[in-house]
Amino acid sequence: MSMDYIRNYYDVPAKCGGRIRYSGNRQPIEGTIVAAQGAHLLIRLDGDDHEMPYHPTWKIEYLPDAPVAQPLTMWVITQNPSDHPGQFVARQWIIGGNGNSATAEHHVADTLDQVRAMLPPFLTMIPRDPRDDRVIVESWI
Incomplete structure (x- = not known):
């Protein structure tokens, strides 16, 4: 028989790798499905x-998957x-995870207002920091 x-x-x-809480001992203890x-896990x-075999419904509580951190998407406008x-x-950047990296997604325009109009809606502007590269105008998250 299988996991399915x-x-x-x-x-x-x-599922393999899923987390459980077993309460058949004196103290509940967590574990991992291997x-x-x-018909046992x-x-x-x-x-x-x-690992040891356990019945899938006897004193087993299936724990929710740990939330996965989503990287931050950011747009950097350069002149x-x-x-x-x-x-x-305007270049899209992914911040977090395994570092910061620019994606292939970008927009090109002749004016700042034109390139701003190409950004996705509902973003918040972050002004240029004096330590930023001189070509950076502003960033949007």
């Missing part, structure tokens, strides 16, 4: 170095950058 079988037959959200074995309880001399460019 256990999910469907017992109507539980079991695999399926027949192989679970490694926190602090143990091996007269080397790849578009004499123009304004």
